[in-house]
Amino acid sequence: ATPTSIMVGTGRAAELGVLFRKGDALQQLDEARVVAFDKTGTLTKGHPTVTRIELAKGFEHDTVLRLVAAVEGKSEHPIARAIEAAAKGMDLPEVTTFTAISGYGLQACVEGRDMLVGAERLMTREDVAIDGFAGVVEDLTAKGQTPVFAAIDGQLAAVLAVADPVKPTSRAVVKQLHAQGLKVAMITGDTAATAQAIATELGIDHIEAEVLPDGKVAAISGLRERFGPVAFVGDGINDAPALAEADIGLAVGTGTDVAIEAADIVLMSGDLAGVVNALHLSRQVMRNIR
Ligand code: ADP
Numbered sequence: 001a002t003p004t005s006i007m008v009g010t011g012r013a014a015e016l017g018v019l020f021r022k023g024d025a026l027q028q029l030d031e032a033r034v035v036a037f038d039k040t041g042t043l044t045k046g047h048p049t050v051t052r053i054e055l056a057k058g059f060e061h062d063t064v065l066r067l068v069a070a071v072e073g074k075s076e077h078p079i080a081r082a083i084e085a086a087a088k089g090m091d092l093p094e095v096t097t098f099t100a101i102s103g104y105g106l107q108a109c110v111e112g113r114d115m116l117v118g119a120e121r122l123m124t125r126e127d128v129a130i131d132g133f134a135g136v137v138e139d140l141t142a143k144g145q146t147p148v149f150a151a152i153d154g155q156l157a158a159v160l161a162v163a164d165p166v167k168p169t170s171r172a173v174v175k176q177l178h179a180q181g182l183k184v185a186m187i188t189g190d191t192a193a194t195a196q197a198i199a200t201e202l203g204i205d206h207i208e209a210e211v212l213p214d215g216k217v218a219a220i221s222g223l224r225e226r227f228g229p230v231a232f233v234g235d236g237i238n239d240a241p242a243l244a245e246a247d248i249g250l251a252v253g254t255g256t257d258v259a260i261e262a263a264d265i266v267l268m269s270g271d272l273a274g275v276v277n278a279l280h281l282s283r284q285v286m287r288n289i290r
Pocket residue numbers: 039040072075076077079080102103104105106117118119120146147148188189190191211212213238
C-alpha cells in the first residue's frame with residue numbers, strides 16, 4: 001500500500017465519520033471475510049425498557065420491583081437502567097451486600113432478604129426452580145426480549161421482560177455486508193432464543209449466544225477458523241478483549257472509552273452505516289493500490 005493512497009482513503013473516511021486509528025486498518029478490513037457484531041448497544045440501541053412483569057404466586061408487584069430496582073441500582077448493565085426507570089418514584093431500600101456475577105447477573109442482600117437478579121443460568125446455578133414460567137419466557141424471547149429472573153430468599157418472585165429495540169439501520173447494514181460477499185455474525189451473552197429472534201429480524205446468518213464475557217475472544221477465533229479473517233464491531237467494556245483479538249476491531253463511537261482504545265477503527269456516530277462506509281473505502285483504496 002502506498003502511503004499517499006492510504007492517506008487519501010483515511011482522509012475521506014474522516015469525512016464519513018470513520019476514524020482509522022491504525023495505518024494498516026484499511027488493508028485489514030479489505031481482507032475480512034466475516035463481520036461479527038456485539039448485540040447490546042451495537043446492533044440494538046442499548047437503551048432497554050421493561051415491557052412486562054410476570055409475578056410468581058404470592059408475590060406483589062411493588063414489593064418485588066422495589067427490591068429488584070434497589071439491587072440494580074448497584075449495577076452498570078444497561079438492563080439495570082431499564083429496571084430503575086420502571087421503579088421511578090419508588091422509595092428504594094438500602095443494599096447491604098452486593099456482588100455482580102459476570103455473565104450471570106446480581107446477588108445481593110436487601111432488608112435482610114437474599115436477592116438474585118439475572119439470567120436463567122443464574123437461577124440454575126443457585127438452584128432456584130423456575131418451572132411455571134416456561135410459557136412466559138418462550139413468548140418474550142420469541143419477540144427478541146430478554147427475560148430477567150428475580151428470586152427472593154431462594155424463591156422465584158418474578159420474570160421481567162426487557163426490550164432493547166434494534167437500531168433503525170442495522171438491518172440494511174447486514175444486507176449490504178451480505179451483498180459484499182461477507183458472512184455476518186452476532187456475539188452475545190443473551191439467551192439463545194432472544195438472540196435467534198433478533199438475528200432473524202436482522203437477517204444475520206450466524207449466532208454465538210450465551211457467550212460468557214471471557215468467551216467472546218474464543219468466539220472470535222472460532223469464527224476465524226471457520227470463515228477467515230474477522231472484523232468485530234462492539235461498544236462495551238466487555239468487548240475490548242474481542243476488539244483486540246479480531247483481525248480488525250471497530251468500536252462504536254457512542255460506546256465506552258475502553259472499547260474505543262482497543263479498536264483499530266472508530267465509527268464516530270452510533271450508526272452502523274459507518275461499517276459499510278469503511279468497508280467501501282478499504283475496497284476502493286486497496287483496488288487502486290493493486
Ligand atoms: P450481554 O450484555 O451481552 O447480554 P453480559 O455478560 O453482560 O452480556 O450479561 C449476560 C446476561 O446476564 C445478560 O444477558 C443478562 O441476562 C444477565 N445480566 C447481567 N447483568 C445483569 C443485571 N444487572 N441485571 C439483570 N440481568 C443481568
